[in-house]
Amino acid sequence: MVAGCGAGGDDDEGGATAAPAAAEQSGQAAGPDQGGEQSPEGPDTSDVPDPVAEVNGTEISRDEFLSVFENQYQQMSMQAQMTGQPVDEAQLKKLTTDGLVGTELLTQEAEKRGIEVSDEEIQAELEEFAETNQVSTDEFIAAMGEQGLDRDAVMEQIDKQLRVEKLITSEFGEFEVTDEEVEAAYEQIGQQQAMAGGGAGGAAGGGGLPPLEQVRGEVSEQVRVQKEAGAMEELSQELRADADVTVHL
Known part of the structure; x- marks a missing residue:
């Protein structure tokens, strides 16, 4: 969940996807029931340096990288079991790094523009995450603790996420979704499910x-x-x- 960015995952964007919400809403939330799904071998993280990168003088730590990378690896390992294709760890590491760099750039831009988030907004978002995972806020925080994130870290990431969301809204406006787009997405989901062995229908609805x-x-x-x-x-x-970005991985 509160993974700092989208590191590719289900789509090919590979770019910055702010903190918990994007992970949550794309079905990548690591709720309390999803621990322990990682393959027995696990990913090779021996080559991950500390820091992983610097963005305009701000370091992205190894721990921050691993909290995102290992969650994404877990998700992709589950997909790999269905498709039979192994996880491309090198690509995932690059996507994770690019996503974290992008998220940090967006966070810095939001701060530069003076975008603020209230404690009430942060608490409301936390409650929404908990409700989505069908747990209490305390249980949700405890589940995040199993991923190495204490309450302060969770609240900080939610704060960053909300700032970035406000930045994007100020830059692009509200995102409207048409009926045609919903129907096309539904059709695609049905086809993906059929390709993954979801059933005989082959088309949406099957x-x-x-x-x-x-x-x-x-x-x-x-x-x-x-x-x-x-x-x-x-x-x-x-x-x-226009940024000063150094990647060490």
Whole structure:
């Protein structure tokens, strides 16, 4: 969950996807039930330096990198079990690093523009994450603790995420989702499920996929999140062109 960025995962963006929400809403939230799914071998992190990178003088630590990378590796390992294709660790490390750099650039830009987030907004977002995972806020914090994030770290990441979301909204406006986009996304989900052995239908609605009207809200939100992620990637790339970024990995 509160993984600082989207490190590729289910899409090919590979860019900055701010903290918990993007991970949460793209189905990558590591709730309390998802621990222990990692493959027995686990990823090779022996080559990960500390710091992993510096962004305009701000270090991205090895611990911060690993908290994101290992969560993404866990998710991709689960996908690999279905597809039979091994996880490309080198690519995932690059995506994770690029995502963290992008997120840091966006966070710095939000601070530069004086974008602020209230304690009430942070608490409301925390409660939403907990509700999504069907646990209390204390249980949610405890689950994040198993990933090496104490309460202060979780709240700090939520704060960063909300600042970045406000930055993106100020830059691009609100993201509207059309019925056509929802229907196209639903069709794609159905095809992906069929390719992964989800059922015989082959098209949307087959293989046990619920009727569109039952999941329209979730699909619409997924499309909105994808648009937001694309905007974050676009802005972070613009910022990176003028930034002092050093990557050690």
